[in-house]
Amino acid sequence: MTLPRAVFEISDLFYYYASGSTPTGIQRVQQELSLELLRQEHHAATSIVIYDKPQQKWRLVSHEWVRSLLNAARSFRSGSHSWRKVYEEFAAQLAVFPIKHFEPGEWLLNMGASWGLPGYFIQVRQLRRLGVRLAIFLHDCIPARHPAYFDQSLSVEHTYWLAQIRETADLVICNSEATRKDYLELVAPPHPEMVYVCRLDASSDQVVTAEADMAATELLADIAATDDRFVLCVGTVEPRKNHLSLVHVWDKLRQTHRDNCPKLICVGRIGWKSDAIMAQARALGLLDSKIFFLQGLSDEVLQALYRRCLFTIYVSYYEGWGLPISESLAAGKVCIAGSNSSLTEAGAGYAIHVDERSETSIHEAVTRLLDNPRELEATSSRIRESYRPRTWGEIADELIAILGAQRRAAEIGPELPELKLGTFYRFGRSEALKQFDQPESAETFCTGYAWHQPESWGAWTSKESAELAFSVRPTDQQLPAIFLGLRPPPGAASVTVTVNGKQILSTGQITTRRILRIQLQDDSLQKDEQGLVPIRLRISGSRVQNMKQIENSRDSRILGIGYFFLVGIDRSSILERLDFLERMLTNEMQW
Numbered sequence: 001m002t003l004p005r006a007v008f009e010i011s012d013l014f015y016y017y018a019s020g021s022t023p024t025g026i027q028r029v030q031q032e033l034s035l036e037l038l039r040q041e042h043h044a045a046t047s048i049v050i051y052d053k054p055q056q057k058w059r060l061v062s063h064e065w066v067r068s069l070l071n072a073a074r075s076f077r078s079g080s081h082s083w084r085k086v087y088e089e090f091a092a093q094l095a096v097f098p099i100k101h102f103e104p105g106e107w108l109l110n111m112g113a114s115w116g117l118p119g120y121f122i123q124v125r126q127l128r129r130l131g132v133r134l135a136i137f138l139h140d141c142i143p144a145r146h147p148a149y150f151d152q153s154l155s156v157e158h159t160y161w162l163a164q165i166r167e168t169a170d171l172v173i174c175n176s177e178a179t180r181k182d183y184l185e186l187v188a189p190p191h192p193e194m195v196y197v198c199r200l201d202a203s204s205d206q207v208v209t210a211e212a213d214m215a216a217t218e219l220l221a222d223i224a225a226t227d228d229r230f231v232l233c234v235g236t237v238e239p240r241k242n243h244l245s246l247v248h249v250w251d252k253l254r255q256t257h258r259d260n261c262p263k264l265i266c267v268g269r270i271g272w273k274s275d276a277i278m279a280q281a282r283a284l285g286l287l288d289s290k291i292f293f294l295q296g297l298s299d300e301v302l303q304a305l306y307r308r309c310l311f312t313i314y315v316s317y318y319e320g321w322g323l324p325i326s327e328s329l330a331a332g333k334v335c336i337a338g339s340n341s342s343l344t345e346a347g348a349g350y351a352i353h354v355d356e357r358s359e360t361s362i363h364e365a366v367t368r369l370l371d372n373p374r375e376l377e378a379t380s381s382r383i384r385e386s387y388r389p390r391t392w393g394e395i396a397d398e399l400i401a402i403l404g405a406q407r408r409a410a411e412i413g414p415e416l417p418e419l420k421l422g423t424f425y426r427f428g429r430s431e432a433l434k435q436f437d438q439p440e441s442a443e444t445f446c447t448g449y450a451w452h453q454p455e456s457w458g459a460w461t462s463k464e465s466a467e468l469a470f471s472v473r474p475t476d477q478q479l480p481a482i483f484l485g486l487r488p489p490p491g492a493a494s495v496t497v498t499v500n501g502k503q504i505l506s507t508g509q510i511t512t513r514r515i516l517r518i519q520l521q522d523d524s525l526q527k528d529e530q531g532l533v534p535i536r537l538r539i540s541g542s543r544v545q546n547m548k549q550i551e552n553s554r555d556s557r558i559l560g561i562g563y564f565f566l567v568g569i570d571r572s573s574i575l576e577r578l579d580f581l582e583r584m585l586t587n588e589m590q591w
Contacts, residue, residue: 058123109399133170134171142319156429162187171194203327208303215300225265247291311328463560465540478571481520484516504521
């Protein structure tokens with residue numbers, strides 16, 4: 001197999017480190033795969049890049065720098081200095097690395113979640129026009145499948161992210177058959193044969209050092225827990241992970257097993273809507289007596305806890321894979337897991353699967369293991385003897401093989417996307433998408449490096465000028481009228497509009513929302529082979545506002561013109577123009 005020219009992106013992991021939180025599932029996968037790609041000699045030519053958010057370009061980072069960052073994150077322990085200081089030292093070096101100049105035929109493999117990166121797919125679309133191919137490693141579709149488990153803003157961003165993957169990705173690699181099924185059903189990509197699976201049935205080969213082992217001993221001593229007398233639950237503390245059911249199960253165990261009731265140690269970041277879980281554990285007198293919530297543990301200490309626990313439990317309501325199940329089995333420990341989504345795949349026939357929506361089912365499984373130590377030992381022995389996890393190196397090899405097996409050239413579409421007349425394209429993201437093939441997002445037409453991340457109302461720009469590029473299909477040899485909803489930066493600005501390099505409109509000072517009518521000129525009709533006319537709109541404001549200079553502002557950005565919507569109207573259609581006018585007057589467009 002010829003090794004593909006692959007560029008691996010770890011932007012999501014790098015910016016996640018800034019939060020100071022220990023990595024969750026998606027970040028842990030990136031962490032381990034990155035280390036393997038750096039470790040394997042035949043991947044020495046593999047490039048690793050990070051998306052520079054202010055520049056909206058990818059930087060080619062050195063292998064030594066990445067290795068140092070990953071090792072620092074995996075082994076960090078709180079002490080005399082904070083993680084913030086460690087991270088800032090690495091972050092300060094990012095701007096020193098060169099901009100990556102992609103070449104036709106290269107693969108950009110995004111291994112994380114990039115929906116929070118401003119202008120990301122704007123730049124990806126430009127790369128694809130140059131012949132660069134995009135592969136996405138898809139961890140899950142849960143915010144689209146089950147939005148109730150997430151903050152609305154995350155569900156909105158995630159659905160737009162999926163829509164843009166559908167539009168731009170040449171290849172999607174899912175972490176499980178369940179994730180692939182969700183992606184095919186929800187997003188309905190035009191080429192389902194280009195959606196692969198690379199399972200995450202891996203085990204870390206990280207050695208537990210004597211120092212980490214001692215740290216685990218001290219931790220257990222602090223909570224009066226002993227080896228083989230605690231159950232381990234690993235995962236972010238949030239409603240989807242079903243910790244509340246575990247609180248109720250442990251309340252019952254305390255009554256039925258009294259002194260034989262093991263302690264439950266929950267390791268993971270305290271996440272979204274976790275207050276009810278903590279409040280219930282506290283109200284029942286279980287918090288910090290029978291149930292302990294720990295966060296910020298290093299990977300080494302976590303591995304030590306896996307090896308010392310009685311067994312593990314992971315009864316999440318829905319997952320993309322279920323890495324704690326794989327990690328438990330790799331440590332030779334029984335895992336009680338849910339029966340939904342990918343959890344049975346991760347269990348591989350070795351986990352004990354229960355109905356995660358039934359506290360009785362969970363309680364019975366826990367009780368059976370507590371009351372039958374011989375059965376527990378026999379099951380554990382079977383796991384130790386028969387379960388064979390893959391190494392992260394093998395998973396990295398599979399990813400490389402999937403990329404290398406692709407003989408299909410990048411699908412380079414029209415130079416400019418077509419603007420459908422009468423369609424109301426929004427720059428904002430107020431609601432989660434339901435139709436992924438028709439997102440009607442104006443972001444498709446944005447070019448350049450001036451765009452901030454879209455908000456619910458629309459999108460700000462960061463420079464005095466920004467460009468929209470699209471193609472239109474003339475009707476009766478006439479170009480349409482373009483209506484563009486704008487707002488000035490705080491403090492007002494005047495606006496100038498050029499079309500294909502020719503200035504056609506200039507306004508006075510704009511102090512509030514404004515709709516510009518841009519009449520495309522018919523004297524320069526130059527159709528392409530598909531009968532489309534390329535249009536480049538450059539909108540220039542007379543000023544930008546540095547929000548740091550505004551008293552009591554919590555916004556540190558530089559803001560130029562803000563954009564609400566874009567719509568093209570057929571000049572020859574009176575009904576279409578009246579319909580647009582009525583919808584605006586009745587506020588049906590809500591801009």
